[in-house]
Amino acid sequence: MLNQNVVTLGNLSFSNDSSLILIGGLNVIESEAIALETAEEFVTVCRNLDIPCVFKASFDKANRSSVQSFRGIGMDAGLEVLATIKSKHNVPILTDVHLPEQVERVASVADILQLPAFLARQTDLIEALASTKSIVNIKKPQFLSPMQVVHIMNKFLEFGNDRLLICERGTQFGYDNLVVDMLGFGVIKKTCGNAPVIFDVTHSLQVREQGQEASGGRRSQVLELARAGVATGLAGLFVETHPDPNNARCDGASALPLELLEPFLTQIFELDELVKNFSALKIE
Numbered sequence: 001m002l003n004q005n006v007v008t009l010g011n012l013s014f015s016n017d018s019s020l021i022l023i024g025g026l027n028v029i030e031s032e033a034i035a036l037e038t039a040e041e042f043v044t045v046c047r048n049l050d051i052p053c054v055f056k057a058s059f060d061k062a063n064r065s066s067v068q069s070f071r072g073i074g075m076d077a078g079l080e081v082l083a084t085i086k087s088k089h090n091v092p093i094l095t096d097v098h099l100p101e102q103v104e105r106v107a108s109v110a111d112i113l114q115l116p117a118f119l120a121r122q123t124d125l126i127e128a129l130a131s132t133k134s135i136v137n138i139k140k141p142q143f144l145s146p147m148q149v150v151h152i153m154n155k156f157l158e159f160g161n162d163r164l165l166i167c168e169r170g171t172q173f174g175y176d177n178l179v180v181d182m183l184g185f186g187v188i189k190k191t192c193g194n195a196p197v198i199f200d201v202t203h204s205l206q207v208r209e210q211g212q213e214a215s216g217g218r219r220s221q222v223l224e225l226a227r228a229g230v231a232t233g234l235a236g237l238f239v240e241t242h243p244d245p246n247n248a249r250c251d252g253a254s255a256l257p258l259e260l261l262e263p264f265l266t267q268i269f270e271l272d273e274l275v276k277n278f279s280a281l282k283i284e
Contacts, residue, residue: 004162005194007135009092009111012052014135014165014196014235016189020272022046022265023094023112023137023198024239026057027251029078037243038258039085045262051269054112055085056094056238075102079109086111094137100128107132117141117169120152130159137165137198142172146184150191165196167238168229170204180204180225185232196235201226203240205254219245222256223264230272237268 007014012021025042029035039055046053059078073081078095086093086109096114097106103125107113113129117139120126129136136156140149149166156164166188170178180199188197204225205218222239230237242248242255256264 004164005196007163007165007196009054009135012054012092014198016194016197016233016235017276018235019052019276020230020234020269021236022051022053022239023056023236024053024241024261025055026242027202027240027248027255028058028061029073029081030249031073032077032081032084034243035081035085038241039089039091041243041258041261042241043089043091045265049262049265049269051265054092054094055082055089056114056240057082057085058096060098075105079106083109097125097129100124103128103132107134111135112137112165114167115139115152120144123155126152126155127159130156130161133161133163135163135165136161137167139167139169139200140188142170142178145171146181146187147191149188153192153195165198165235166192167198167200168204169200169238178204180229182228182232185229185234198236198238199226199229199234200238201229202238202251202254202256219254219256222254223267226264226268227271230268231275233275234272239264 005015014021026035026038035057042055059073059075082093082095092111093109094112094114095106095110096116097103112135114137115129120139120141138152153164170180173179185197201222205222226237240255241258241261243258245255245257248255
């Protein structure tokens with residue numbers, strides 16, 4: 001069982017009982033220009049609102065339905081862009097890793113390594129991620145119940161890494177649809193020793209028309225879904241944005257328009273403060 005329900009990164013403390021931390025940025029790096037534009041606005045908004053943040057962007061989206069789908073600019077170019085953002089803005093970086101042989105190189109730039117949902121049972125990858133002693137954001141697979149996440153967590157513990165975040169990103173509901181079980185957040189906390197729970201609200205909006213190669217999304221509902229999740233008391237919110245979602249090369253249908261980031265965060269963090277200041281009420 002996890003013995004660390006507070007995970008620290010510099011002056012950031014991930015805890016279900018502390019103020020919410022924002023993990024956000026881009027789904028995938030499409031170009032250096034778009035990444036730098038997004039990072040500039042993201043960091044500026046967060047600092048204006050006094051919101052602790054981590055910048056996220058993927059250099060490769062290896063899990064694509066079609067070889068024609070855009071994957072990213074690759075590891076070498078992508079890590080250069082992320083290193084530039086980290087240095088320029090003095091902001092922590094999160095990115096995902098798909099292969100064990102990528103881990104050491106990525107860990108030299110990223111402060112938080114992400115285990116993708118569809119790879120969350122890959123023991124060799126988990127062992128490689130654990131060996132870095134870095135913080136790892138475990139994406140809960142769409143096909144797993146909240147009760148099953150503890151087994152992924154236990155693999156990391158057995159490999160000697162307890163710096164773990166558990167990220168909900170929706171659960172498969174029938175064919176080509178995702179739902180978020182609001183009771184599941186509490187189940188994850190209970191079964192995983194109150195490990196910090198993150199809510200990936202944008203990926204949870206995905207929905208796919210049958211037969212289509214790429215996922216669609218329900219971007220118009222991002223605020224209501226984020227409100228519902230944050231009201232359960234979480235350590236962090238994971239939000240992907242884009243300057244022009246309708247022309248994004250990956251998951252634009254689920255991305256929050258970058259121009260709406262400030263009013264969106266204003267509402268969400270007011271709600272988090274309200275919830276975290278309620279008196280404890282034990283109901284058995």
